[in-house]
Amino acid sequence: MTDLSPAGAKDAPVTDAAAAVTLARATGSAPARWTWGQIGLLVVLAVVVLFTVPNPSLAIGMLIFGLWAAGLNLLVGYGGLVSFGHALPFAYGGYAAGLVLKNVTTSAWVALFVATVSMALLSALIGAVCLRRTEVYFSMLTLAFAQLGFFIALQWNDVTGGDDGLAGVPVSTLELGFTTLELNGLRDPLTFFLVTAVIVLLTFAALILFTESPMGRVLQAIRESEERARGCGYNTRLVQLVTFIIAGAVAGLAGGLFAMLNNFVGLQPYWLLSGVVLIMVILGGRSSLFGPFLGAVLYLMLESTLSRYTDSWQFFVGAIFVICVLLFPQGLWGLLTTTVPHLLRRTRGAR
Amino acid sequence: MTGLILKAEGLDRSFGGIHAVKDVSLEVPQGALHAIIGPNGSGKTTLFNLITGHTKPGKGRVEFDGHDITGMPFAKVARRGLAKSYQITTVFPLLTVFENVRIAAQAASHANVFWRPADSIKAVTRRTDEVLEKIGLTADRDAIASNLSHGDQRRLDLAIALATEPRLLLLDEPTAGMSPSETASTVELVRELNREVTILMIEHKMDVILSIASAITVLHQGEKLFEGAPDEVKSHPKVQEVYLTGSL
Numbered sequence A: 001m002t003d004l005s006p007a008g009a010k011d012a013p014v015t016d017a018a019a020a021v022t023l024a025r026a027t028g029s030a031p032a033r034w035t036w037g038q039i040g041l042l043v044v045l046a047v048v049v050l051f052t053v054p055n056p057s058l059a060i061g062m063l064i065f066g067l068w069a070a071g072l073n074l075l076v077g078y079g080g081l082v083s084f085g086h087a088l089p090f091a092y093g094g095y096a097a098g099l100v101l102k103n104v105t106t107s108a109w110v111a112l113f114v115a116t117v118s119m120a121l122l123s124a125l126i127g128a129v130c131l132r133r134t135e136v137y138f139s140m141l142t143l144a145f146a147q148l149g150f151f152i153a154l155q156w157n158d159v160t161g162g163d164d165g166l167a168g169v170p171v172s173t174l175e176l177g178f179t180t181l182e183l184n185g186l187r188d189p190l191t192f193f194l195v196t197a198v199i200v201l202l203t204f205a206a207l208i209l210f211t212e213s214p215m216g217r218v219l220q221a222i223r224e225s226e227e228r229a230r231g232c233g234y235n236t237r238l239v240q241l242v243t244f245i246i247a248g249a250v251a252g253l254a255g256g257l258f259a260m261l262n263n264f265v266g267l268q269p270y271w272l273l274s275g276v277v278l279i280m281v282i283l284g285g286r287s288s289l290f291g292p293f294l295g296a297v298l299y300l301m302l303e304s305t306l307s308r309y310t311d312s313w314q315f316f317v318g319a320i321f322v323i324c325v326l327l328f329p330q331g332l333w334g335l336l337t338t339t340v341p342h343l344l345r346r347t348r349g350a351r
Numbered sequence B: 001m002t003g004l005i006l007k008a009e010g011l012d013r014s015f016g017g018i019h020a021v022k023d024v025s026l027e028v029p030q031g032a033l034h035a036i037i038g039p040n041g042s043g044k045t046t047l048f049n050l051i052t053g054h055t056k057p058g059k060g061r062v063e064f065d066g067h068d069i070t071g072m073p074f075a076k077v078a079r080r081g082l083a084k085s086y087q088i089t090t091v092f093p094l095l096t097v098f099e100n101v102r103i104a105a106q107a108a109s110h111a112n113v114f115w116r117p118a119d120s121i122k123a124v125t126r127r128t129d130e131v132l133e134k135i136g137l138t139a140d141r142d143a144i145a146s147n148l149s150h151g152d153q154r155r156l157d158l159a160i161a162l163a164t165e166p167r168l169l170l171l172d173e174p175t176a177g178m179s180p181s182e183t184a185s186t187v188e189l190v191r192e193l194n195r196e197v198t199i200l201m202i203e204h205k206m207d208v209i210l211s212i213a214s215a216i217t218v219l220h221q222g223e224k225l226f227e228g229a230p231d232e233v234k235s236h237p238k239v240q241e242v243y244l245t246g247s248l
């Protein structure tokens, strides 16, 4: 799986951009913009997940992975910066939250705050290095950092638990002023789901706001032509760095939530997910933030369904991914929002 | 309208064995429409790149509005009020025409924040509409930039530069590849823009520039061959020779 993703991810931007141009040419207008509506769509998706996914920890995982993938798409889709190492901030967030819960306090606020903020700071350092290069060299640097992180996690036994990981992360508590909730994913999954949903929704809305902000718009302009953005006077490196920090912080938050859900942090699966989260992004489509969220939900659904029937489910997930990229490089959400309306218009026009 | 907005002294640059720009000095007064002409490969674009910081000069110095900007990064030069349009069209291909120009207008407004929606900044959208109107792209505002015709993309390139509200506008062959009628309307546009902004413009077609320029610099094989008013340039024997025979 992880072997498949880099190749797929590397090819996809080219075909995707080409497809977008072809499509834009054909329709002669910008693809439909669903900017603010995406928040509403996410509420709907969360409700659907809550009522249709029988396994509660899978449902919660969908929210967490969805947020993580949406954050990554800031870099990939909006910034044109394909990170091959987005497992790093997720895993780091997991360890950070896990260590706080185990050693300092069981407050979810503190654990998530530490995971998010310290990952933001770390992202500033990593981003400053990775963004010295562009395109595939940027991707390679992010991959290198993720590898580095993996080996630190493996070797630094005293802190990370090495191969065994951090087991026995205690159940966290969430102080809300008027009451204190216990976030126990096993005993009270509904509370955990609802709390996660609120955190995820608020973060997602903030990300949408960012993409529509002046800086978010500049990010997209840089993807189109960094030279021209510089010519307008923008500090393009800074805009990209801010984006890198936001994507890192969001991944740190997601990793922290995942640690709280599983009461465990370890090499598996955290460090193995750089490729998976990229697949989620590309499967769902890179032209929106909702797309990758949908991609994450579908991926996890596919994985859990297939793994019930066969041990070699990874093979089938990979095959389905390849077929999807070949058939609709703009992703599922891209397919639904641009190609389908376009086809409808054409058939209506033909009649 | 007094004083120099741009002053280049002894700019010099070689690429390997090619001496692209040889000891060229240039003075552009406020409000001028200064043209640079010369045959292919005579170093016009390289001279622009030396001014904008795209290429570091081997020797020489550039002053913009009284400040030394030699070798300063392009983005910084741009923030000081120097904008450039490109010989090879450079726009944001998959963004709409409106967004292409809006991004540039936003840069001038210094509203590079992230807590409010970009489209809600009225001054920026107003400025964008204004520029589109002036350049004549209002009808195409919602089109994707890469779908525009070549001529319209050239004009969009110019619109982006203009929207940054520059004090000096560098235009690198704005009429390149345009039809005669498109060329004529672009020349007229440049003349109009010059009422508000100082322009330094590279042009290949000599007839185009003679009618509108306030001063002309002729480059040949990287060297300044001649400089003067349009009618002087036209009648100068060396310039005629270069233009008639293609090279000396």
Ligand SMILES: Nc1ncnc2c1ncn2[C@@H]1O[C@H](COP(=O)(O)OP(=O)(O)OP(=O)(O)O)[C@@H](O)[C@H]1O
Residues within 6 Å of the ligand: B015, B018, B019, B020, B038, B039, B040, B041, B042, B043, B044, B045, B046, B047, B087, B204
């Ligand atoms: N980055 C570079 N590396 C090597 N040689 C270069 C570079 N840039 C320009 N040159 C060379 O310098 C010379 C001048 O090129 P320049 O592009 O400045 O000419 P120009 O006057 O703009 O020509 P044109 O009218 O064709 O646009 C040419 O011989 C060109 O090959």
Ligand SMILES: [Mg+2]
Residues within 6 Å of the ligand: B044, B045, B046, B087
């Ligand atoms: Mg040139």
